Amino acid sequence: MQLPIKLSEQSREPIYHQIEHQIKALIASGQLEAGTSLPSIRALSKDLEVSVITTRRAYQNLENEGFIKTSQGKGTFVANIQASFKKEIKHDTVTKAFEQAIDTAYQHNYTKAEIQDIIQTILSKEGDR
Template sequence: MKIVITNRSNTPIYEQIKNQIIEAILTDELKEDDLLPSIRQLAKDLKISVITTTRAYKDLEEEGYVVNVQGKGCYVLPKNENLNFENVMQKIEGHLFDIFELQSRISMTDEELLDVIRTIMEENRNG
């Protein structure tokens, strides 16, 4: 797994790290019991503060994605389907808000938007 951070983002670096690790877990790039890089090693690789990587790992542990085993490292926990569902729903909602913003820019009616959605859904089913 490769973590890429950018200083130009409005998202704090620790959150960028956390979000990329969560995405890797949800897409099975990282699997149950996989060992994450050590906090120090990740900080060194990304050329950032150990405090930043510590915050990312702490948040991941608090959110139930990893467990920190003292002296051994940070391991991926079994995927929690409730967490997965919430994460995906949050992404869907974010995309919908983006769609509604775009809809308002071109004065598209709700019915026109629903027609577009239905067409895309039908194309997706027939694939």
């Protein structure tokens, strides 16, 4: 199984955090359901072209937080997460994405009003999904 994880070398966020956050988002959104087998640390590090140490750190943090479970000799699996916790993770993920986008806009000297216009334009284009 290949996970739809996109890493950014330009991000100030460490690679292992990027991996963690994206796996959390996949779990919270239901794209990865409880009991789903995850790639091995080596397989994921190869797919993402990062070190095994980086991937291991992400998996260890996810396991410590209760998102995944590792069973010796069987593999790594998505843990059963409560719906309220999934909702919290989804909110945090979307908030973080907006914060990053707003930071980028400020770096390009956009004003608050210009940023709000951009957001409104995007929402208008999207309509009701």
